[in-house]
Amino acid sequence: MYGRSGNSSTALKRLMTEYRELTVNPPEGICAGPISEDNFFEWEALIAYHCFLDTPFEGGVFSAILKFPRDYPLSPPTMTFTSSIFHPNVYPNGEVCISILHAPGDDPHMYESASERWSPVQSVEKILLSVISMLAEPNDESGANIDACKIWRTDREQFNERVRECVKQSLAIE
Amino acid sequence: MASEDGVQWRDSNLTELDQRLRCPICKEFFKAAVMFTECAHSFCSLCIRRSISAEGVCPVCRHAVLESNLVRNSILDDLAASFSRAAPHLRELTGNSALLDSSIDGPHSAVSQITPIARRTRSTTYDSDFCYDQPSTGRSGSRRSLARIKHLDDHPFARRSLPRRSATSTTSSRSSTKQTEETGECPVCNQTYSMSRLAAHVNRCLEAGPPPSSPASSKSQVVPRYVPPKLSKCVYSVMKDKQLRALLEQHGLPTHGDRATLIRRHKEFALLYNANADLPYPKRPAEVVRQFLREERQHMAGSGNGSTARVQTTKLEAEDIQSHEIRYAEQFTELIEQARSTYAKCKTTPTTMTTTTTQQPEGNDNNSNDNDNADEAMDDVMWSAVFSDPAYDYPSQDPNIA
Numbered sequence: 261m262y263g264r265s266g267n268s269s270t271a272l273k274r275l276m277t278e279y280r281e282l283t284v285n286p287p288e289g290i291c292a293g294p295i296s297e298d299n300f301f302e303w304e305a306l307i308a309y310h311c312f313l314d315t316p317f318e319g320g321v322f323s324a325i326l327k328f329p330r331d332y333p334l335s336p337p338t339m340t341f342t343s344s345i346f347h348p349n350v351y352p353n354g355e356v357c358i359s360i361l362h363a364p365g366d367d368p369h370m371y372e373s374a375s376e377r378w379s380p381v382q383s384v385e386k387i388l389l390s391v392i393s394m395l396a397e398p399n400d401e402s403g404a405n406i407d408a409c410k411i412w413r414t415d416r417e418q419f420n421e422r423v424r425e426c427v428k429q430s431l432a433i434e
Numbered sequence: 435m436a437s438e439d440g441v442q443w444r445d446s447n448l449t450e451l452d453q454r455l456r457c458p459i460c461k462e463f464f465k466a467a468v469m470f471t472e473c474a475h476s477f478c479s480l481c482i483r484r485s486i487s488a489e490g491v492c493p494v495c496r497h498a499v500l501e502s503n504l505v506r507n508s509i510l511d512d513l514a515a516s517f518s519r520a521a522p523h524l525r526e527l528t529g530n531s532a533l534l535d536s537s538i539d540g541p542h543s544a545v546s547q548i549t550p551i552a553r554r555t556r557s558t559t560y561d562s563d564f565c566y567d568q569p570s571t572g573r574s575g576s577r578r579s580l581a582r583i584k585h586l587d588d589h590p591f592a593r594r595s596l597p598r599r600s601a602t603s604t605t606s607s608r609s610s611t612k613q614t615e616e617t618g619e620c621p622v623c624n625q626t627y628s629m630s631r632l633a634a635h636v637n638r639c640l641e642a643g644p645p646p647s648s649p650a651s652s653k654s655q656v657v658p659r660y661v662p663p664k665l666s667k668c669v670y671s672v673m674k675d676k677q678l679r680a681l682l683e684q685h686g687l688p689t690h691g692d693r694a695t696l697i698r699r700h701k702e703f704a705l706l707y708n709a710n711a712d713l714p715y716p717k718r719p720a721e722v723v724r725q726f727l728r729e730e731r732q733h734m735a736g737s738g739n740g741s742t743a744r745v746q747t748t749k750l751e752a753e754d755i756q757s758h759e760i761r762y763a764e765q766f767t768e769l770i771e772q773a774r775s776t777y778a779k780c781k782t783t784p785t786t787m788t789t790t791t792t793q794q795p796e797g798n799d800n801n802s803n804d805n806d807n808a809d810e811a812m813d814d815v816m817w818s819a820v821f822s823d824p825a826y827d828y829p830s831q832d833p834n835i836a
Contacts (some may be wrong), residue, residue: 268733270460270484275462284442333459334488364489378491380485381458 271332275300276385290388292326301328305339307386307395316420317394324391325355326384336361336378341388343430346422348398348409357404360390364387444528455483455514458494463518466712467510473497478508480709487705501667506712606812662711662719665704670697699730 263361279300282292287304292305312318322345334363339361341354349357403409411419443449457464459481466479475494477485483501485493492499618632627635668681678696679689687703689696703726710722717725759766 274460275463281461292680334485364491379496380481381493383461 267329272300273326274333275303275328279303282385287385287389289392290385292384292388295325301330301332302326303328303337303384305384307388307392312392312396316396316423317427320430322430324354325389327354332382333382335363336382337384337387337390344426345395345430346408346419346426347395347405348400348412349394349402349404350408351404352407355404356391356394357402358387358394360387371396435617437507443525448524448528451517455510455517459485464510465514466713466714467507467514468504469507469510470497470499471503471505472499476510479712480705483705483709487701504712508714511714547754659714660716660718662707662716664708664711667704668700670700685719687726702726702730703754 275294279293282290289308290305291308292303294300295302295304305324305326307322307324312320312327320343322341322343324341324343326339326396328339329335339356339358341350341356345354351357360378360382364377364379389397397409400409400413407421408422418430443452455463457467457478458475459477462478464476464478467476468479468482469476470492473495475492477493482493482504486499486501490498490500565639617626617628619626670678673681675693675696678693678700682689682696682700682703685703685707687699691699703723705724706729707719707722710716
């Protein structure tokens, strides 16, 4: 009933609501849910190819791990791609650098406006949609992967080639 | 009370309505809704208080806000409660219940599900079953309302709303003597009026001051809304440990732990306390203290096996409660009876408490934890069963007086 939950069970409840929402009414090309029902604070998400039509990422299926803090939704989750992905806003270790995943307090790049950042009214679905649009349109002002940034700015052909390699890897063709 | 969450609405307008009656933070139906006077965005009281204690902006529009500028938005509470009460019936009307869903296989059965809708849509309220029943049974009001209740009883979704219906039965049978006229329920006082008189009545009802937010339990309408004074914000950094302890002691809270624990405890308690004051029917401070202590205990045990146990209990909520409720109706009534008798026992002889806790079926070493979980499961059961009577004193809360 009302307010019986401490912090972490508030988070749990909210995560279950979101999981249900994503299961019953999934956005196209997105699939997300907890890895194991014993731990609702760690999710796996799959972003499939039809989100990337007309981008170099077309055809790929990328998986990512979302880790939620105990005080979710007050603090944002972190998102890490497990499939290798070559992109200016994804760190080489797979961690996604996007403003919606940054709590208003910390601003590692000192350029984001507060309105783009995390707020408790955001959700997993909105994060994934933002990540999809980020993949399609990199933001080279906040480079997480400097190599990718450079190549994206200077040699778009090579960039697309590198991305297609990732796509093949994600499909385990290579 | 995530009772109606399991199934999606087929109608996009209903989906939208459903979404709008939910808090943007917890995504559940509004509970103790409050809104900012600056930007008019509404949230559950506890959700928003927690959120602005982390960051002083409106989570929706990021307008800078002050906690003191939160005002109650009780109509949202009422709307959310009414909607979730009406949900089973709406689902039935739109052929959207999980039960119906599972039975729809071919076009034939789909058609047979749709026919009742056409028959019912002439009524504007979800009370149609009630108001339109058997147009010409004569004037013996009491007998007719009995017949209706029986009829409702056969209805698969009637259980939850039954107490409320019977409370309003006399007024509605009076007003529905002119059977040809359509009737509607006043959203403020939940009385049934003929459509021609409804608009005028609602205006009068709204002018008459703050609406009694409970669904027509005449008992609670008599009692004026008790509003505990809000706790003001403390600047913990200028307070000495001794002052902090005094502050906690003032509310009968434990004073052990280091400074950080003390501050966290008071902060969390103030959130809970102030959010309670925004409920349509706030609990007494002593009850809030009990609830807080229970949650603190739970929180301590939370990182261990407590969290998995918690998943087990909440998994139930994800299932379709309606079908669940029908399937286990007998067990639910039994549990409620059990809880009531335990409550009565606890009230008379507090010493029996120890025996009641050991009676829990899965009583093992981790006794307090187990009890909390059983308590919560019970809470859910009680909630769905006595949903229409918020003034109901939850028996399941009492075995925790320690």
